Amino acid sequence: MPRLNPENVRRARELMALYPEPRSALIPTLHIAQEQEGWLRPEVIEHVAEIIDLTPAEVYGTASFYDMLFTHPVGRYLVSVCTNLACLLNGGYELLHHAEERLGVPAGGTTADGEFTLEEVECLALCGEAPCLTVNWRFFGNLDDTAFDRLVDDLRTGRLADRVPNHGTLCRVRRKVAAAGAGNGQPAPTGREGAAPPGMTLPPADMGAEGEADPASPRVTASAAGQTRTIRVAGEASSEPNEPPAPEGATDDADDEKRNP
């Protein structure tokens, strides 16, 4: 019977300690549950309820409100195609229909091998690169049919494994410092049960590996939402930044040191 594994129980308790009210840790904890299982199994919902001291109905009530939390199984890769206005105007539906043909499932469906779930979604806030989609919430923009096919091939062969973790993994950067201080010297607002000691440093986990762009995969436009064009009239507008996301989160070793208050 799947429950959160001990490491994830610890992460949940650390989250609870961050907030004045432990229930605030519910949605972040459900993301962790989804990272572990790929979706929110009923047994996991019950376990999360137990940890945060809520009823399973309360947890389900929250989970069922949000589009990113799944109470049914989804594929290893969740392909979310935007068809909202900016994408509609630039071929979003044509892209979605192509994706349906290529994957052999209608929007909302999962391929027989459990690899891909295709869904039509609302605006992903990458409108400068319409039409766009996300795979497990990693962005890909300026897509045409050919680029989509390559993307699927790259996912199947694991070429994007570093950039696109399995479905459910939202943030691969762990918080390193427990909430310990409070405003203006007031006592820290702390969670109740299982609060981590102040100043505790969380393990760096696999900090080195996260988010590394796959340099071997320049074929799909990597989108960092980075399309700023700032106007400085003295010169021409800044160049066309469309650089692939560089490794993010890889902080220097200095902040691995404990910060004791």
Place this chain on the structure above:
Amino acid sequence: MITDAGAIVTGRHGIPESWTLATYLRNAGYEGLRQALTMEPGDITEEVKTSSILGRGGAGFEAGKKWSMLRDADPKYLVVNGDESEPCTFKDHMLLENDPHQIIEGTLICAYAVGAAQAFIYVRGEFALGIERLQAALNEAYAHGAVGRRIFGSDFSIDVVVHPGAGAYICGEETALLESLEGKRGYPRDKPPYFPAAIGLYGAPTVVNNVETVSNLPWIVLNGGAAFAALGEGRSTGTRLFSLSGHVKRPANFEIEMAKTTFHDLIYDARLGRGIRDDNELKAFVPGGVSAPWFSPDQVDMALDQEAVGKAGSMLGSGSVIVMDHTTCMVRAAWRITRFFHKESCGQCTPCREGGGWLDKIMNRIELGAGRRSDLDLLLDVCDNIAPGLSWPPQKTTICVLGPSIPSSITSAIRMFRDEFLTHIDEGRCPFGPPVGASVAVAGP
């Protein structure tokens, strides 16, 4: 006119690894915070009031005024709204990925000014890279002594928490966001109280500011509120990020001085949008997110000025300008916006939950060629039941403004393109080609 006001919030974008502490510190990073910590909290609030910066989230309320309304009680909280979900708005997404330290610095300045006990940055769940970069930046900032106990040796201490959302447009509404942050369904709270400044997170007085708003604070502290207010015109001060999308040659975010540049500049200038794709004709544009009523080509010379746009019956809203050229089917465009609102309605209020569904279905059947002439009146009647009088700004029948935003695109499309609706109905097909999207069962009369 395009001015050379320069960049306030996007100055570091384009610098390699702009999201790291090392880059940030090399480019004036955390100097605003250091300056702020030498000032009295109340003086910072005064500078922000002098700047007259309007909230950049969509409602356009003065940030300094918001801070001043904070009920005097302990604890107080600061919540930074990074739940950017208004369709075709993608500026906060860019700020999160490219300059997360600036957001953290602005958050700390605001927290210090208002005396917050803790600060939360609520980030839209879909922004995985933005969340990772912000969390990594926060880790760096703690290690640098910019967050946590006794910041930079001062007696100011505060914790900042990065909180991921989980996919719900409505959580951009500040009271829904607070519910979500409390671990609940994202239901907007009944009003009054109108502002979380009175009763906010966990019932405590809370300031909720947008990511772009707080990103301006380091600059305002370093340069003074008056310098900020010297940019722009009237109530529209400073620079602002505009998200330009749709049928333009260069869709992107642009930081430009408020009230000086016109929509025409934004769409056509070689340094900005560079014109419409294939040099097509402009058919209509949306001035401020899909909640805003549309403008016609003869309004394109209006300045990007909150007051001017408001007087003309629309809004700058979230700062997203969507351009539609002459090949666009306006029924299809308005239907897609309507379907968005229908799907994203939280379901608490009947006019929004049911009315949104009816409008979605009626718009869809017209687009599919199964509409009737009486549908136009029916659409307007349903719209009128959601937002009585169809005035601007709309009258509310609902807890929040999602419902009253639904009529904007429909009434705009009917007002400006009535003939196009009639062609769909009379010819029994969409004149712009096969309809897109999932068909729905078309109900009988």
